[in-house]
Amino acid sequence: MSTVWKHKDLLAIRPLDPAEIGLIHDTARAFKEVLSRSIKKVPSLRGKTVINLFVEPSTRTRTSFELAAKRLSADVVSIASESSSFKKGETLKDTGLNLQAMNSDIIILRHPAAGAPQFLAERLHAGVINAGDGAHEHPTQALLDTFTILEKFGKHDAPADQKLAGLKIAIVGDIQFSRVARSNIWAMGKLGAEVTLVGPTTLLPQEFRRLGVKISHRIDDVLAEANVIMLLRIQHERQKQQLFPSLGEYISLFGLTHERFKRCRPDVMIMHPGPINRGVEIASELADGLNSVILQQVTNGLAIRMAVLYLLTGGSGPQGVKA
Numbered sequence: 001m002s003t004v005w006k007h008k009d010l011l012a013i014r015p016l017d018p019a020e021i022g023l024i025h026d027t028a029r030a031f032k033e034v035l036s037r038s039i040k041k042v043p044s045l046r047g048k049t050v051i052n053l054f055v056e057p058s059t060r061t062r063t064s065f066e067l068a069a070k071r072l073s074a075d076v077v078s079i080a081s082e083s084s085s086f087k088k089g090e091t092l093k094d095t096g097l098n099l100q101a102m103n104s105d106i107i108i109l110r111h112p113a114a115g116a117p118q119f120l121a122e123r124l125h126a127g128v129i130n131a132g133d134g135a136h137e138h139p140t141q142a143l144l145d146t147f148t149i150l151e152k153f154g155k156h157d158a159p160a161d162q163k164l165a166g167l168k169i170a171i172v173g174d175i176q177f178s179r180v181a182r183s184n185i186w187a188m189g190k191l192g193a194e195v196t197l198v199g200p201t202t203l204l205p206q207e208f209r210r211l212g213v214k215i216s217h218r219i220d221d222v223l224a225e226a227n228v229i230m231l232l233r234i235q236h237e238r239q240k241q242q243l244f245p246s247l248g249e250y251i252s253l254f255g256l257t258h259e260r261f262k263r264c265r266p267d268v269m270i271m272h273p274g275p276i277n278r279g280v281e282i283a284s285e286l287a288d289g290l291n292s293v294i295l296q297q298v299t300n301g302l303a304i305r306m307a308v309l310y311l312l313t314g315g316s317g318p319q320g321v322k323a
Contacts, residue, residue: 005311009121009128012137013186018160025147027307030321044310045074048105052078055111061131065108068305096120127312135177141273142183144301165192170222172198173232180273185211196222219254223263230271231281256282
């Protein structure tokens with residue numbers, strides 16, 4: 001029986017089952033083919049209105065959602081907090097209700113408060129997409145990350161929950177404050193991968209073990225076996241205090257340097273959700289090297305976000321994608 005998308009919103013990876021993740025991936029695969037054409041536009045969302053409401057700064061995610069909606073022929077409006085009525089004291093609820101009153105079909109929200117998209121979704125009949133809420137989740141990032149991994153390592157004939165079975169993935173860096181890490185833990189685990197989190201004790205609490213992952217405080221212990229290494233930046237904007245002695249010490253203990261790269265598998269996949277702090281979590285040359293799929297992640301993000309917008313507005317999956 002084929003999977004049908006039944007959700008009004010996309011707020012998190014945690015509530016999704018592997019088949020639903022697979023449906024998004026399969027639909028994104030069809031849209032990626034569309035994006036390879038000379039005319040990269042389809043009429044799937046013609047007549048629909050999509051609002052980008054970004055209360056936090058963003059380059060990749062905001063632009064990707066905007067382009068995805070335009071590629072689907074939707075009408076798109078992007079709003080930053082600096083140009084919104086938040087500056088005048090308007091609440092998130094009132095902002096959402098006003099945007100909905102303008103016949104918006106989808107509101108894409110990035111917000112510094114964990115739970116803000118859920119709060120809005122419970123009060124609107126318009127669809128809500130979480131584009132990152134505090135240190136909670138960033139579902140489309142995890143979807144594009146797993147999509148990218150599947151392109152190289154995926155077992156495409158396996159059941160939905162075994163597509164990444166046997167794959168060893170290391171997520172390195174600031175785990176505590178990373179919404180990307182949390183969404184990827186859920187997505188990778190649901191697809192059968194073995195996930196190891198790596199970071200200093202101050203940025204990687206033992207409580208993460210409850211999510212079914214392994215924990216290491218030594219990057220050198222995981223390099224030789226990892227099929228995928230995902231580097232995360234330090235989330236300085238969410239930290240209330242200095243959680244490691246110095247940047248130099250962090251680089252020496254957890255940075256993916258040239259010397260460390262020599263211990264990795266020849267076919268290791270290097271990932272980063274961006275923005276990259278070159279020379280901190282990863283050497284600049286490695287970020288641009290043959291093992292890096294960082295720009296491929298960005299490309300795949302457009303297809304994933306097209307798929308999500310399409311499914312949330314009633315699309316029927318990959319078989320419904322039309323020229």
